[in-house]
Structures are given as C-alpha cells and as structure tokens.
Amino acid sequence: MxxxxxxxxxxxxxxxxxxxxxxxxxxxxxxxxxxxxxxxxxxxxxxxxxxxxxxxxxxxxxxxxxxxxxxxxxxxxxxxxxxxxxxGWVGMEAKVLAPAQFDGDSIDIATYPLSTADSAELVITDADGTEIHRFEIATDSEILQWDGTDANGDLVPHGQYSFAVQSTVDGAVVETLPAEVYSRISEARTTNNGVYLVLEGGAIVHSQDVTGLRAAD
Known part of the structure; x- marks a missing residue:
C-alpha cells in the first residue's frame, strides 16, 4: 500500500x-x-x-x-x-481511460458503441500503438473481458495495452472512441494539482478521471 x-x-x-x-x-x-x-x-x-x-x-x-x-x-x-x-483506494480497481497492464489475467473493458451503430468492434493496440487484435462486439455491449490473446489466438506478451471501440453504420466507420478499463491502483499521491493515482503498469491518472471504483477480485 x-x-x-x-x-x-x-x-x-x-x-x-x-x-x-x-x-x-x-x-x-x-x-x-x-x-x-x-x-x-x-x-x-x-x-x-x-x-x-x-x-x-x-x-x-x-x-x-x-x-x-x-x-x-x-x-x-x-x-x-x-x-x-x-x-482505502490502494488495491482497488479504478475504471479509467488509460492503458491497462496485462500480466496473464483477463482485463475488464467498458465498451459503449454508438447507439445507432449496425455493428461494432473492439480494437486492441500494444504500447507502440500497433494493432494486435480486433473482434466484433455487441452493439449494446458494456463490460466485457479480453483474455490476452492476439488475432492468431496466441497469448500476448505481458505489458500495457490500449482499447478502442469502433462503431459502424451501413458499412462505414462513423466513430472510434477509446474504451475505459478496470485497473488496479498501486499508489495514491496528493500534489498541488490534486490527487493522482498510479495504476498497475505505471499509468498515472488524476482522481477526477476515475469514473468507477470496485474491490479487486
């Protein structure tokens, strides 16, 4: 802690x-x-x-x-x-718009496609911004899990990964938005600019950017 x-x-x-x-x-x-x-x-x-x-x-x-x-x-x-x-925040999982650390366990992702979308995909990129996987999700999808596999079904290396939801209408992509993830909080810092949280993997976010908190599994 x-x-x-x-x-x-x-x-x-x-x-x-x-x-x-x-x-x-x-x-x-x-x-x-x-x-x-x-x-x-x-x-x-x-x-x-x-x-x-x-x-x-x-x-x-x-x-x-x-x-x-x-x-x-x-x-x-x-x-x-x-x-x-x-x-009390340390050790909990924060719902934030930030890269998530994959260490072998599934990552929970908050996906909210455009309400008028015909179809939607979750796009996963590594720390270098390279797309490693994408797959279709339900247009009314909310929280789903990524098991850490790439497009070939192989387990990806441990590290940080980012997620985006791509919404399509009539075959054309109309919206691509970053997706929030649940990440464990490893440290909390108070500074002159407010409270910052350090997430597993090293990502740092302002406490105001946290949209949800839950106990870690």
Missing amino acids: HVSSATQPNTSGTTQGSAPVLSSDFETFLKMLTAQMKNQDPLNPIESSDYATQLATFSSVEQQVLTNDLLRAVQSEIGAMGMSQLA
Missing part, C-alpha cells in the same frame, strides 16, 4: 489576509466615489444608476475573491484529511 503526499500550498495566509485587503479596497472605493460626486459637473451630474452600477461591480468582485479564498481553504482541508481515505 503506498500513499504519498507532495507539498501543499499554504492557503491559510491567503484566506486570513483577504478580509483586511478587501476592507481597505472598499474604503478606497468609497473615497474615490465621494471625490467623483464632489467633482462632478453640476450641469451634467452623474446618474444615480451609474453609482449603483459601480457599487454592484465592486461588490461582485469582492464576493468572487471571498469565494475563491473559501474554495482554496476547502481544497486544503480535503487534501489534509483525504490521506486516510486514499489509503
């Missing part, structure tokens, strides 16, 4: 310092607004609606800054408390 953590950004200073900064800016804004009112042309006074617009604009910016600070604080808290939860 491997859960590691990179240096997290210090958001506490930003959050605590925002209020004084905004307060100071608001006071400056009021002084400028007062000066604007004093120095306006009496024959062509500024409309009250213009003042309201300026105030609303400043208020909107102020609220956005406060919201951003709050989000950073929440993200920091999640990163700090998430390590124990991440430990």
Whole structure:
C-alpha cells in the first residue's frame, strides 16, 4: 500500500489576509466615489444608476475573491484529511481511460458503441500503438473481458495495452472512441494539482478521471 503526499500550498495566509485587503479596497472605493460626486459637473451630474452600477461591480468582485479564498481553504482541508481515505483506494480497481497492464489475467473493458451503430468492434493496440487484435462486439455491449490473446489466438506478451471501440453504420466507420478499463491502483499521491493515482503498469491518472471504483477480485 503506498500513499504519498507532495507539498501543499499554504492557503491559510491567503484566506486570513483577504478580509483586511478587501476592507481597505472598499474604503478606497468609497473615497474615490465621494471625490467623483464632489467633482462632478453640476450641469451634467452623474446618474444615480451609474453609482449603483459601480457599487454592484465592486461588490461582485469582492464576493468572487471571498469565494475563491473559501474554495482554496476547502481544497486544503480535503487534501489534509483525504490521506486516510486514499489509503482505502490502494488495491482497488479504478475504471479509467488509460492503458491497462496485462500480466496473464483477463482485463475488464467498458465498451459503449454508438447507439445507432449496425455493428461494432473492439480494437486492441500494444504500447507502440500497433494493432494486435480486433473482434466484433455487441452493439449494446458494456463490460466485457479480453483474455490476452492476439488475432492468431496466441497469448500476448505481458505489458500495457490500449482499447478502442469502433462503431459502424451501413458499412462505414462513423466513430472510434477509446474504451475505459478496470485497473488496479498501486499508489495514491496528493500534489498541488490534486490527487493522482498510479495504476498497475505505471499509468498515472488524476482522481477526477476515475469514473468507477470496485474491490479487486
């Protein structure tokens, strides 16, 4: 089990310092607004609606800054408390759009052909991008298994393989999309950019790219 953590950004200073900064800016804004009112042309006074617009604009910016600070604080808290939860991910299988490691066991693949397709094929390529096998699948296919054999029925070497679903309508290929696979998680990492998962075989994906989790067989 491997859960590691990179240096997290210090958001506490930003959050605590925002209020004084905004307060100071608001006071400056009021002084400028007062000066604007004093120095306006009496024959062509500024409309009250213009003042309201300026105030609303400043208020909107102020609220956005406060919201951003709050989000950073929440993200920091999640990163700090998430390590124990991440430990539970290690050893599980993640459903992700990434190459899968074949070590002799069948690989579960999520295949979703185009709904209007007449026929569909699963295309399998090796780490070099060379096609090693393709075979027809049901147009309503979802999860299926690849047993690790190539077009000749021989077992392929251990390594990473990618999968794509090719949908055909009236004999013409209309869509080719990468297919998600279930891969075992070997490590979880927290970084400044979020949580990353290292999959069996070395592929690295962001936690946000995980669309499913299940216990390993």
